[in-house]
Amino acid sequence: MKNLFAFALGSLLRRGAKNLFIFVIFFLMVFVLASVFMVTHALKKEMFTTLSALPQITVQRIVAGRQTQIGVERVERIARILGVSQALPRVWGFYYFPRAGVNYSIVGLESFGQQYRADLQKAADLYVEKLAAEDVMIVGPGVKKSLAEHFYPESFLFVKPDGSLKKVRIAGVFKPQTVLESNDLILMENSLVREIFGMDESMATDIVVRVPNKEEIPTVARKIREIYPDTRVITREDLRISYQNVFDYKSGIFLALFIVAVFTFFIILYDKASGLSSEEKREIGILKALGWKIGDIMRVKFFEAAVISLTAYLLAVTTALAYVFMAQAPLLKHLFTGFSVLKPSFALSFSVDVGTLALIFFVTVPVYIAATLIPSWKAATLDADEVIR
Amino acid sequence: MQKEGLNMVEVKGVSKVFNAGRPNEMTALEDVSFAVGEGELVILKGPSGSGKSTLLSLIAALQKPTRGEVVVANEPVSRFSEDFAALYRRRKIGFVFQKFNLIPSLSVYENIITPLLPEKLDEEALKERAQRVMETFAIAHKANEPARNLSGGEQQRTAIARALVNDPPIILADEPTANLDADLSHAFLSYVGQMKEEGKTVIIATHDPLFFDLAITDREIALRNGKMEGA
Numbered sequence: 037m038k039n040l041f042a043f044a045l046g047s048l049l050r051r052g053a054k055n056l057f058i059f060v061i062f063f064l065m066v067f068v069l070a071s072v073f074m075v076t077h078a079l080k081k082e083m084f085t086t087l088s089a090l091p092q093i094t095v096q097r098i099v100a101g102r103q104t105q106i107g108v109e110r111v112e113r114i115a116r117i118l119g120v121s122q123a124l125p126r127v128w129g130f131y132y133f134p135r136a137g138v139n140y141s142i143v144g145l146e147s148f149g150q151q152y153r154a155d156l157q158k159a160a161d162l163y164v165e166k167l168a169a170e171d172v173m174i175v176g177p178g179v180k181k182s183l184a185e186h187f188y189p190e191s192f193l194f195v196k197p198d199g200s201l202k203k204v205r206i207a208g209v210f211k212p213q214t215v216l217e218s219n220d221l222i223l224m225e226n227s228l229v230r231e232i233f234g235m236d237e238s239m240a241t242d243i244v245v246r247v248p249n250k251e252e253i254p255t256v257a258r259k260i261r262e263i264y265p266d267t268r269v270i271t272r273e274d275l276r277i278s279y280q281n282v283f284d285y286k287s288g289i290f291l292a293l294f295i296v297a298v299f300t301f302f303i304i305l306y307d308k309a310s311g312l313s314s315e316e317k318r319e320i321g322i323l324k325a326l327g328w329k330i331g332d333i334m335r336v337k338f339f340e341a342a343v344i345s346l347t348a349y350l351l352a353v354t355t356a357l358a359y360v361f362m363a364q365a366p367l368l369k370h371l372f373t374g375f376s377v378l379k380p381s382f383a384l385s386f387s388v389d390v391g392t393l394a395l396i397f398f399v400t401v402p403v404y405i406a407a408t409l410i411p412s413w414k415a416a417t418l419d420a421d422e423v424i425r
Numbered sequence: 426m427q428k429e430g431l432n433m434v435e436v437k438g439v440s441k442v443f444n445a446g447r448p449n450e451m452t453a454l455e456d457v458s459f460a461v462g463e464g465e466l467v468i469l470k471g472p473s474g475s476g477k478s479t480l481l482s483l484i485a486a487l488q489k490p491t492r493g494e495v496v497v498a499n500e501p502v503s504r505f506s507e508d509f510a511a512l513y514r515r516r517k518i519g520f521v522f523q524k525f526n527l528i529p530s531l532s533v534y535e536n537i538i539t540p541l542l543p544e545k546l547d548e549e550a551l552k553e554r555a556q557r558v559m560e561t562f563a564i565a566h567k568a569n570e571p572a573r574n575l576s577g578g579e580q581q582r583t584a585i586a587r588a589l590v591n592d593p594p595i596i597l598a599d600e601p602t603a604n605l606d607a608d609l610s611h612a613f614l615s616y617v618g619q620m621k622e623e624g625k626t627v628i629i630a631t632h633d634p635l636f637f638d639l640a641i642t643d644r645e646i647a648l649r650n651g652k653m654e655g656a
C-alpha cells in the first residue's frame with residue numbers, strides 16, 4: 037500500500053501542470069464558498085443575537101414620514117392594552133464623534149427603574165449608585181478603546197445642541213451580548229442623555245412594549261396603531277424579516293460567484309469523467325500487463341484523486357478560517373455590512389458552521405474522486421493487450 | 426526437438442477470433458497446439474499478422490482464447506479470473522514488449538520496480554532487486570534518468586531489466602529487435618543467452634531472420650495466417 041501511495045504521489049508530480057491547475061481551481065472554489073459561508077454565518081449569528089435582545093414591539097412616532105420624539109404620557113395608555121406586561125419609554129440616540137469618524141449609540145437607563153433588556157438591567161444594577169449620583173457613563177469595550185485612542189481614557193466631553201460642553205466620566209465597561217454592540221454602545225442615566233441631546237423631560241425616543249404571549253404580538257401591535265395612528269409599530273419579527281432580506285440580497289452576489297466556481301469545477305469533472313488521455317490509458321495498460329490487478333490501479337487512482345481533493349479542501353478551509361477570522365475578511369465583510377465609516381469597526385467573532393463545511397466537502401471531494409475513478413475503472417477493465425498495442 | 430521433462434507452457438487447440446459475429450470478424454489464431462519445456466528457448470516466427478503477438482498475449486493471460494486452453498506449469502491460465510491472471514503475470518511472466526512500453530516520465534529505476542510495487546516489499550528490497558538487474562544489463566548509471574531521455578539500446582536494456590526484476594520463470598518477448606539497429610539486436614541475443622543460462626523458459630515472437638537457426642534456440646514454431654505451418 038505504501039509503495040502504491042508513493043507511486044500515486046509520483047504520478048501527480050509527473051503531470052504537475054495539469055494537476056496544479058485542478059488543485060488551484062479546487063482550492064479557489066472551496067476557499068470562496070467557505071469564506072462566504074463563514075462570514076455570513078458569523079454575521080447572521082451576530083445579527084440574530086442582536087435581534088433576540090430587541091424589544092418585542094417598538095413604538096415610534098412619525099411626523100412627515102420621519103421618526104420624531106414621542107410623548108411619555110402614551111406609555112400608560114399602551115400598558116393598559118390587554119396582553120401587555122410592560123411598556124417603557126426609551127431615551128437614546130446617535131452621537132457623532134468626528135475625530136474617530138464614528139457614530140456612538142447612547143442609550144439611557146432609569147437608574148432605579150426597570151430596564152427592557154436583561155443585560156441592560158444587569159449593567160444598571162451594577163452601576164446604579166454611580167449612575168444616580170454622578171454624570172457617568174458605562175461604555176462597550178470597543179468604545180472605551182476608541183475613546184482612549186483619541187485621548188479620552190477617563191472621560192469625554194460631549195457637545196450639547198446649544199454648543200456647550202458636558203463632561204461625562206467613564207464609570208465602567210459594559211459587557212455587551214454582541215461584538216457589533218460592543219463597539220458603539222454607551223449607557224447613561226436617562227436625564228443625562230436628555231441633557232446631551234437637548235430632549236424635553238416629557239419626551240422619549242420611542243416606547244418599547246413587552247408581550248409575554250408571542251401569539252398576541254400582532255394583535256397588540258394592531259391595537260397600538262389604532263390608538264395612535266401617528267405611530268409606526270415595529271415587531272421583532274418585522275425586523276428579522278427585514279434583516280434577512282438584506283442578507284439574502286447580498287448573498288445573491290455570491291450566488292453568482294458560486295455559479296462561476298461550480299461551473300469551472302464541473303468542466304474539470306466533465307473532462308475527467310469523459311475519459312482519460314491516451315497517455316493515461318496506455319499507462320494503465322502497461323501496469324496491467326506488468327501484473328497489476330484492477331484493484332491496485334484503482335487504489336493508485338483513488339490516492340491521486342484523494343490527495344488533490346483533500347489537500348485542496350483542507351488548505352482552502354484553513355485559509356478561509358485565517359482570512360475570515362484572523363484577517364477579518366477584507367472586502368468580503370464590507371460587502372455584507374456596507375462600507376460606511378460611520379459605524380465603528382467590529383471584529384467577526386469565531387463561529388464555524390460545521391454542517392456547511394461538511395456540505396461543501398460532500399459536494400466537492402467525493403464527486404471529484406468519483407469522476408476520477410470511473411474512467412480509470414473503464415480503462416482498467418479493458419484488455420491490457422488492447423490498450424498497449 | 427522438445428526437451429524431456431516438465432512442460433512449462435502448453436497451448437492446446439487454441440483459436441482466437443476478434444469481433445466474433447460482426448462484419449469485421451477476424452480470426453487471429455486457428456487451432457494452434459504446442460508445448461514448451463522448462464528452460465527451453467523457442468522462436469515463434471512468421472510474417473506480420475500471422476498471430477505471433479496474439480499467441481504471446483494468450484500465454485501471458487492478457488486475453489482469453491475463443492477456443493482451446495493455455496496451461497502454464499500445469500495451471501489453466503486461460504481460465505484465470507482477472508485478478509488471478511494479474512498475479513500470474515506478476516510472478517511467472519517477464520514480458521519484453523515490441524515498443525518496450527516504458528512509462529516515459531518515470532526514471533529507469535522507477536520503471537524497473539513497477540511490477541514489484543503491488544507486492545509488500547520495503548524500499549530496501551526494491552532497491553536491492555532493481556540494482557541487481559540494472560547491473561546485469563549495464564543500465565545502473567542511468568538509474569535516475571527519465572525513460573523518455575534514453576537511447577534505443579538503453580530502453581531495450583531497461584525493458585529487459587523490468588521483465589526480469591521479479592525473477593519470473595518465463596520470459597516472453599514480442600518483436601524485441603523491431604526497433605533496434607544491428608548492433609543492439611546482436612546485444613539482445615547475448616541477453617537472451619544469459620536468460621537461458623539462468624534456466625528461464627524463453628519464447629520470442631519475431632520475424633527478424635537474426636533469430637532463425639541459432640545454436641542456442643531449442644525450437645522454432647512457424648505461424649502463417651494464424652495457423653501453425655506444417656500443422
